[in-house]
Amino acid sequence: MPATRIRRWKSVALATSAVLVGLTAPALTATSAAATTTDYDSTYYKNAVGKTGTSLKSSLHTIISANVSKISYSDVWNALKVTDQDPNNSNNVILLYSGVSRAKSLSGGDTGDWNREHVWAKSHGDFGEVTGPGTDLHHLRPADVTVNSVRGNKDFDNGGSTVSNGGGSVTDSDSFEPRDADKGDVARMILYMAVRYDGGDGFADLEPNEKVNNGTNPFIGKLSVLKEWSDEDPPSAFEEHRNQVIYDTYQHNRNPFIDHPEWVDAIW
Secondary structure (H helix, E strand, O other), X not given: OOOOXXXXXXXXXXXXXXXXOOOOOOOOOOOOOOOOOOOXXXXXXXXXXXXXXXXXXXXXXXXXXXXXXXXOHHHHHHHHHHHOEEOOEEEEEEOEOOOOEEEOOOEOOOOOOEEEEEOOOOOOOOOOXXXXXXXXXXXXXXXXXXXXXXXXXXXXXOOOEEOOOOOOOEEOOOEEEOOHHHHHHHHHHHHHHHHHXXXXXXXXXXXXXXXXXXXXXXXXXXXXXXXXXXXXXXXXXHHHHHHHXXXXXXXXXXXXXXXXXXXXXXXX
């Protein structure tokens, strides 16, 4: 059953600000982790609800790393045909960055095809296509081959020139900015990866930072921009459905920042 969210965290924050006007108090460093509710709060997330900061991050890591079913990189092709199916055309998938609906049959490496985009670039931490971070559906999306090549392994930041057939995405020499409709998706995928892979399972400790040109280091920037994107582009019905399909059918874990977008600020 899809999560039912009560979007009231912004109103809570505004009300709190009003009360604090004129008062002298220490700066708040985290947002309440209990600001929204989902169908999974009393079960899946029960050990995370109410926490903030490193405590919340640690709890979420434990939750989303437990009893996960992993798939091979070759199996990702068929999985994406289900997770990213066009809700208006069951023969197509919706492509990240461009927003184009393209035939599922056009999966491959030629111009006009779609391929498997690692949103957390696989060179950032050098995990490649290995089962685990290299095949984690929570950050793998179908993308146009040419647009995917333009993105390459660039970090995320604002600004640049228009990407041809990129749906409004722009890029420069060291960063990529997806179209507005995908900005929150990208941010929440990156932050999921940072919580899921903490260096304790034989893979690199993935973390967002405030830099571009991170190369093969296990970092992706810019965190401040990703936070803005998550706030500006809240989870869509497509993103929520995708999260549910991955949970129900494939990996049996969830992206907590789709269920609780306010947890982005609660941790970072």
